[in-house]
Amino acid sequence: MDILITGGGGMIGRKLVERLARDGTLNGRKIDRVTLQDVVEPVGPADAPFAVETRVTDLSAPGEADTLLENTPDVIFHLAAVVSGEAETDFDKGYRVNLTGVLNLLEAARRAGNVPRIVFASSIAVYGAPFPEPIPDDFFHQPLTSYGTQKACAELLLADYTRKSLVDGIGIRLPTVCIRPGKPNKAASSFFSGILREPLAGVDAVCPVDETVRHWVASPRAATQFLIHAAGLDGDKVGPRRNLSMPGHCVSIREMLDALRRVAGDKVADRVTFVPDDFIRGIVAGWPQNFATDRALSLGFEADPDFDSIIRYHIEDELGGKVAD
Amino acid sequence: MDILITGGGGMIGRKLVERLARDGTLNGRKIDRVTLQDVVEPVGPADAPFAVETRVTDLSAPGEADTLLENTPDVIFHLAAVVSGEAETDFDKGYRVNLTGVLNLLEAARRAGNVPRIVFASSIAVYGAPFPEPIPDDFFHQPLTSYGTQKACAELLLADYTRKSLVDGIGIRLPTVCIRPGKPNKAASSFFSGILREPLAGVDAVCPVDETVRHWVASPRAATQFLIHAAGLDGDKVGPRRNLSMPGHCVSIREMLDALRRVAGDKVADRVTFVPDDFIRGIVAGWPQNFATDRALSLGFEADPDFDSIIRYHIEDELGGKVAD
Numbered sequence: 001m002d003i004l005i006t007g008g009g010g011m012i013g014r015k016l017v018e019r020l021a022r023d024g025t026l027n028g029r030k031i032d033r034v035t036l037q038d039v040v041e042p043v044g045p046a047d048a049p050f051a052v053e054t055r056v057t058d059l060s061a062p063g064e065a066d067t068l069l070e071n072t073p074d075v076i077f078h079l080a081a082v083v084s085g086e087a088e089t090d091f092d093k094g095y096r097v098n099l100t101g102v103l104n105l106l107e108a109a110r111r112a113g114n115v116p117r118i119v120f121a122s123s124i125a126v127y128g129a130p131f132p133e134p135i136p137d138d139f140f141h142q143p144l145t146s147y148g149t150q151k152a153c154a155e156l157l158l159a160d161y162t163r164k165s166l167v168d169g170i171g172i173r174l175p176t177v178c179i180r181p182g183k184p185n186k187a188a189s190s191f192f193s194g195i196l197r198e199p200l201a202g203v204d205a206v207c208p209v210d211e212t213v214r215h216w217v218a219s220p221r222a223a224t225q226f227l228i229h230a231a232g233l234d235g236d237k238v239g240p241r242r243n244l245s246m247p248g249h250c251v252s253i254r255e256m257l258d259a260l261r262r263v264a265g266d267k268v269a270d271r272v273t274f275v276p277d278d279f280i281r282g283i284v285a286g287w288p289q290n291f292a293t294d295r296a297l298s299l300g301f302e303a304d305p306d307f308d309s310i311i312r313y314h315i316e317d318e319l320g321g322k323v324a325d
Numbered sequence: 326m327d328i329l330i331t332g333g334g335g336m337i338g339r340k341l342v343e344r345l346a347r348d349g350t351l352n353g354r355k356i357d358r359v360t361l362q363d364v365v366e367p368v369g370p371a372d373a374p375f376a377v378e379t380r381v382t383d384l385s386a387p388g389e390a391d392t393l394l395e396n397t398p399d400v401i402f403h404l405a406a407v408v409s410g411e412a413e414t415d416f417d418k419g420y421r422v423n424l425t426g427v428l429n430l431l432e433a434a435r436r437a438g439n440v441p442r443i444v445f446a447s448s449i450a451v452y453g454a455p456f457p458e459p460i461p462d463d464f465f466h467q468p469l470t471s472y473g474t475q476k477a478c479a480e481l482l483l484a485d486y487t488r489k490s491l492v493d494g495i496g497i498r499l500p501t502v503c504i505r506p507g508k509p510n511k512a513a514s515s516f517f518s519g520i521l522r523e524p525l526a527g528v529d530a531v532c533p534v535d536e537t538v539r540h541w542v543a544s545p546r547a548a549t550q551f552l553i554h555a556a557g558l559d560g561d562k563v564g565p566r567r568n569l570s571m572p573g574h575c576v577s578i579r580e581m582l583d584a585l586r587r588v589a590g591d592k593v594a595d596r597v598t599f600v601p602d603d604f605i606r607g608i609v610a611g612w613p614q615n616f617a618t619d620r621a622l623s624l625g626f627e628a629d630p631d632f633d634s635i636i637r638y639h640i641e642d643e644l645g646g647k648v649a650d
Contacts, residue, residue, distance in 0.1 A: 128565065138457075140465040141481070142566050149485040153478045156466070160474040164416060232611060240453065241467050 001029040005071040006059060006105070006106060007080030008036030011180060012230045013122065016077060026075060027232040037068055037080065059101040065108035072114045075231050078105060079121045087147035096155055098150035106157060112167040118158065119230040120171040122218060122243060126152040127288045132291040137245065155243040162242050163236070170230040170238065172296075175248030178217040179314040188283040192217065195253070196260055196311060199271035202324030208277035211254040216287040217223070218248040219310040221317070222303065229301055238299065247303035249310070250290040253299040259307040264315070264323045326354040329398040331384060331430070332405030334368070336505060337446065346373040349595040351400060352557040354415070355436045362393055362405065384426040390433035392502030397439045400556050403430060404446045410470035410512055423475035431482060435491040443483065447568060450476040452613045459615040462570065469611060480568040482566040487560070487567050495555040495563065497621075500573030504639040513608040517542065519584055520578070521636060524596035527649030533602035536579040540635060543573040544635040546642070548629065554626055563593040563624065572628035575615040583606060584632040589640070589648045609622040 003026065005011050017034055025031060033051040036042040037059070044052035057064045059080055069076075079100060087094030102120075109116055125148035126141040141152040158169035179200075180193040191208055192215055198205035218226070226246050251259075261269035281308075293301070304310050315323060328351065332338050341360055359490040361367040362384070366452060369377035382389045384405055392407030394401075405426060427445075435443055450473035451466040466477040483494035504525075505518040516533055517540055523530035543551070551571050563569075576584075585593035618626070628636050640648060 099581045132463075140463045141480070143485070144488070144565060146485050146489070148483050152481050156468070156474050156477050156481075160468070160471050163469070164471070240469060 001031045001075070002028055002071050002073045003031060003034045004037065004068065004071075004076045005034065006037045006068075006078050007037035007074070009040055010079060011076075011182065011220070012177065012227075013038070013042065013079050013224055015220050016079075016227055017048070019047060019224050019228065020043050021045040021050075024049045026228065029214050033071070033233045035068070035071065035073065039080075040140060048058070059104055060096045062104075065104040069108045069112045072112045073116055074114070076109065076116050076118045077117055077227055077231070081121070082147070083187065084123075084125060084145060085148040087150060088145055091146055091208045094146045097278055098147065099153055102157060102308050104160045106167060108314055110161065113243075115124040115165060115168050116166050117231055118169040119227055120154065120158050121227070122155050122167060122171045122173045123148065124173050124175065124245065124288050124291070125171065126155065129286045129288075131288050132181070134250070134292040135245070135288055136292045137295045141280070144199075145325070159196070159240065159242040163240055169236055169242050170233055170235075172226050172230050172244035173243065173245045174226065175216045175218040175246060177223050178215075178310065179236060181220065181314070181316075181318045188280050190216075191280070192256075195272050196256060197266045197314065199260065200264055200311075200319060200323050204271045204273070206275045207253060208275060208280040209253060209284055210276070210281070211257070211274070212252055213284060214250050214252045215284075215287070216248045216250055216289055217307075217310070218246065219304050219313045221313050222248075226301055233299060239294070244296045244299070244301070245293045247293045247296055247301055248291065249281065249303060249307055252305050255307060259311055263308050268323055278282070326351055326356045326400070328356060328359045328394065328397045328400050328402070329362065330359060330402045331362045331393075331395075332403070333379070334363030334365055335404055336391060336507065336545070337502065337548055338363070338367065338402075339406050340545050340554055341369050341404075342373070342377070344549050344553065346370040346375075347457050349374045351553065358396070360393070360396065360398065364405075364416070372377055384429055385421040388430075390429040391436060392488050394433045394437045397437045398441055399439070401430070401441050401443045402428070402446075402552055402556070407472070408414075408512065409448075409450060409470060409472040412475060413470055416471055419475060420473045423472065424478055427479040427482060431486045431492060435486065436520065440490060440493050443492050443494040444552055445479065445483050445494060446552070447480050447496040447498045448473065449478045449498050449500065449570065449613050449616070451498065452596045454611045454613075456613050457615040459575070460570070461612055461617045462620045463594070470475045484565065484567040485582065488565055493560055494567055495558055496568035497551050497559075498568065498570045499548050499551065499554050500541045500543040500546050500571060501544055503540075503635065504643075505641045506545065506639070508599070513605050514540075517581075517621065521581060522639065524585065524593045525589055525640065525644060525648050527596075529596045529598070531600045532578060532597055532602060532606040534578060534609055535601070535606070536582070536599070537577055538606075538609060539575050539577045540612070541573045541575055541610075541614055541616060542632075542635070544629050544634055544638045545571075546638050552624055558624060566620070569624070570616050570618045572621055572626055573616065574628060574632055575633050579631060579641075584636055588633050588636045592650070593648055605614070
């Protein structure tokens, strides 16, 4: 079993390859090699029971995808993308990476000829307000960002190349990953992780939106498991509708902070203060909040047990089991 | 007012430029020039009250779109496309013309810098079975053909380029045009026009599907009027959801033939015989049949009055008012 992970240097890519290194297998088959691609040198797990290759390359450049697929990987996790904010400010870069990059990968996979399973990380940004509550599987894609447009186009292309038996694609729309490890960033969604991650690390945090604001979230563990599960899905059971919204939890800021108090105590929870930021409030108001993911659930995808578990996973996986005093 | 019609040599393109020649104006402004583009030499109306230029060029070739837009047209009707059947059998040509061609046009319009109104002829092929009855405006796009995939991607791109104020696009999903003038062709939908057009011209016709089969249709007059109306729509009233299913009539074969008998008499209607063709029945079974086009109706698009009118329009426009004995 030969595996390619594009965007292998990103947070989800690293979580995925660490999980693969622990498992040693995918879809019940021994993993021989994992290739990690990214635009900056990705770092593989030190103790992997398989060969790890790294490739620094830009999939949107002509010919690069063909070179990358010369090993004819059995499974490709396509995670490489320009993120939402950057795709909005750099229109050309967003289209080049998120649309041309996908087309290049699909064409290279077609030429490779082995009909690889491609697991594509799509996004709930394919949806644009106003939304029904919750958003059903057959609600239409009317993105209000260039990022969402590029992901929606990529979903359509993945389904058509799959229908023509050129690749064997599954697209999964990930919820916002929470609690995202690492440092805060400038994404408008950064605070959804920050108001939990920083207090757990002993740092004060500011929440820029009202406590009634809700969001659609899944843990890094769940996101990783979605990718693994998608790699093993029976395509015939999925049928021609190859792109699926992943199960998550629709939680309000109040519910998040109540869970933080239950799991980590008052001292941690009291590190969060509310300082409204109208700019961020405006952006977040246009985001989808709640989904009915019937198809994904019927295909065996599972949400985190509850939001308390999402906090516990972070403490176990990122903090060595210990919350900062 | 400078106008460009891509695919100007096609049936709809010809109907459109004839209508513009009769009107002499568009959106209340005098038309100075119409440029007709196609891959084979298009023929403009002889008596047009404006300059007619013709261009034989392939929009999917690098640089061609920029050359075509050097006049910075105020309105672009983008009708050029590889049709459904050919896009399915020639995968690369379909993507080149129907996706790369659209991207080239959008980029050329962006570089031209005058934010032209682009009226894009999309298709109900963006929808794939199973469908709700009728299909509402917010039903999702899950095409089951490469043609439908290319049109769905083009709709998304048109909306995003419009959102970014690079162009001012309106996409309209045309019903099957019926009665289509001219000769029968090999499209699976050809018989929907053939079972009316041939008897009206004194020729026997065969219907390959059951009389209960329904389809979504509009006359060539209505299709032309949709394009004209789209050219004049107030973008602010349309909002960010820039692609619209056009109103039509959901009629069964039985209803079509009853209308033919009412309008043209028994002798004409008796020229149709039923010879089931399982291949065509299978294809047609996967097509959408009925739409709830609330948004288009609220924006002033109007369906033909009834199916009898659709037949009468054909007799007036194509047969000089006279049905063959």
